[in-house]
Amino acid sequence: MAISAFVDVIVERDVPVPMRDGVRLYADVYRPAEGGPYPVLLLRTPYNKADAQTMNYAHPQWYARHGYVVIVQDTRGRWSSEGEFSPYQREGADGVDTIAWAADLPYAAEKVGMYGFSYCGAVQWLAAAEAPRQLACIAPGMIGSDAYQGKTYTNGAFALAAMQSWVMFAAQDTALRKGRGDWASELNAHYAGIHHFYKKLPLNDPPEPMKELAPYYTEWLRRPLRDDYWASRSLRERYESIRVPALHIGGWYDLFIEGTIENFNGVRGRGANAQAREHQYLFIEPWFHMPWSRYVGELDFGPEAANRIDILQLAWFDWWLKDIRPDEPPPKVRYFEMGRNVWREADSWPPAQASQGERRAAYYLRSASRANSINGDGELSTEPAGDEYPDVYVYHPSIAVPAIGGRSGAVPDLTPMGPKNQLPVEIRNDVLVYTSAPLVEDVAIAGEITFELYAATTAEDTDFVAKLVDVHPDGRAYNIAEGIIRASYRHGLDKRVPVPSGEIIRYAFSLGSVAAAFLKGHAIRLDVTSSLFPTFDRNPNRVANPGEITEADFATATQTIYHDAQRPSRVWLPVVYGT
Incomplete structure (x- = not known):
């Protein structure tokens, strides 16, 4: 069924989604007003479902007008959802429960795709590793492969700026949830002056709000070696469990680019079935983590580097959720060559001519x-x-x-x-x-x-x-x-x-x-x-x-x-x- 750009969209806010342990996670649902059933696009985020990562993606209503039920959910312990926030710990199970709930909605087809970048990319992998039968594909953007290497640490060096800025931001919502507006204000003040905060030592003695609201931060500092703690939290340990096609989105100036590439190659080589191994695709722009634009740092990479991710994702989801196959098989790898500012295609990464x-x-x-x-x-x-x-x-x-x-x-x-x-x-x-x-x-x-x-x-x-x-x-x-x-x-x-x-x-x-x-x-x-x-x-x-x-x-x-x-x-x- 063709969908008009002027299709009316019904929006249901704060819809409770029950988890297996009784905790309720809340979601906003966007769907075409007429027709259906429609396949589901699921975005699970710790960054506020009302925002829906719209700094980089089109608003959920845009996807809904193209014939999708779009569900944006606050992850456990974040914003409107119940429970306690412990990064990544329950995202696999919560993702499976949410996928099953979404596929059972009366206006939804029993096919679910997931999208989102950064943490929202990780939750896709963690859900996919549980192999829910209704999950048909994922489109993880800018996410690493290992909880230690290339994220929290790199070759033993602690990723100070990324970790401190993220923790300080995440802890502000936790403070407000606990009724500690004073803590949220203190964290916001440190966040605003974070370039001075980076110099504060020792690192394991942060301000009281960080210490109380984000105990995982000091836990990371206590574990400077890559041990079983880190291995149990890493995607690279679970490639054999992945059964779905994936569109990997990366950026040359993103801190997770090595992990994005490793995820692509890892599932190609070790995925659970032929479909997963044969349908991994890598798309790399010259971008940093966010926002996504032709203008990166002090350089303009030209009109070819403009943000067209939503068009790319729409074709991806049409393929796997609506069986609208592309006219030509897409290249396994599309990457942006900086300097010349042109697109290249390859069957692998690294390209065969560079791997010899x-x-x-x-x-x-x-x-x-x-x-x-x-x-x-x-x-x-x-x-x-x-x-x-x-x-x-x-x-x-x-x-x-x-x-x-x-x-x-x-x-x-x-x-x-x-x-x-x-x-x-x-x-x-x-x-x-x-x-x-x-x-x-x-x-x-x-x-x-x-x-x-x-x-x-x-x-x-x-x-x-x-x-x-x-x-x-x-x-x-x-x-x-x-x-x-x-x-x-x-x-x-x-x-x-x-x-x-x-x-x-x-x-x-x-x-x-x-x-x-x-x-x-x-x-x-x-x-x-x-x-x-x-x-x-x-x-x-x-x-x-x-x-x-x-x-x-x-x-x-x-x-x-x-x-x-x-x-x-x-x-x-x-x-x-x-x-």
Whole structure:
């Protein structure tokens, strides 16, 4: 049945949905006034059902006018719903109960699809892992694969800005639910001044409202190793349970991009049935976490990067919920190539032409005397080094290098997000800057960037940070990707081993996945330093629990970066074409 753009929509608000334990979760229901039954689109959110994530998506009435029953539900312990909020803990069971309730509505067809991004993406996976028979497909946006790696921690470094800003926001609703308007006001004041709050130590002694209303925050800090606690909360452990097609939506500047890609590949390889394994699709824009737009950070990626997710999702749900198959089979992967600002298609990620070993290009760190800052002589070269002196800089956590843009989340004025000019930090002597000669032709990359670093430190623990940068002909330098490793985690995420003072150690870590073209006349740059604050917490240069550190624990680390024939520090780029 064709649906008119002028179809009347019935809206029912605060509809109770009973859970198996007697708790009632409340939902708003949007449906066409006439006809039916219609398939269901379900959005379960901890961020207020009345908002329905409309910062990024069309309003539920838009989907209802296209022939869907749209149900937007407050998750357990959030906004209008009963129960206590404990992130992710009951979302699987609650999702199953809600799906069964929705499919049984008199005006609903027994086919349910789910959408939503971030936490609302995670609840889709958690419900899908329970294999409810009425769930036909999902469209999770910008969500990770692991509760520890790439979310709460990355290679041992605590994701300070993302975690603190999220917890502080989430706790405000909990305060109001408990009748503590004073706590909500206090949290809001800290939220407004969060750039000052990031510096407050120790991390495990937050203001009383955070401590009382969000005990999970201090629990995360007590668990800096990836143990069974984290494994039990991770999606990557449950790919074998997924039985439905999924449209994975990601962004190159989103903090969850690696997890989004892992979810896509994980279900393709390990899904519970052929339908799931054969019908995973990946769609990657140049966006950060939110809002979704062609304008990201300081760059305009052009009209091709405009937000068309609702049209994409409508075709997706029409396919799996209404059996309206696309005229042409869609590509498994559609990704946006930054720089050229064009769309590419592939059958896999990474694209086949970038996954072959001979296409991985090594760019070597070089310097004649010192690579400190853009005033130094650091060079990024395809020619290996011979006999060269190492570069030396000093890191002290009291004067950490600030993160300018990048892959944090979730609000750009609160956390470091997106492409931004890196010159304000590249003038510092505690940032080593290695820049290629201007390119004589375009160099495009698509895949994972890895960094092989030979370094020594005088501290028992420290961080090493690397940032890939696109240098424009006029000198502006925009971050493309970034990575960090906490040295004491070099043997794995489940243990910490102090670093012997002065010992030269090989570190290998990822700067993440990306698709970007460095254009002719531009240059490729790699920045190396030891902090990315407040995206990550400041390493005190000691082996200590991140929640317990105070300024009294800060120590100085002298870092030596080697780049010679025996110790060839280099970044590996997945070149698609060019040299």
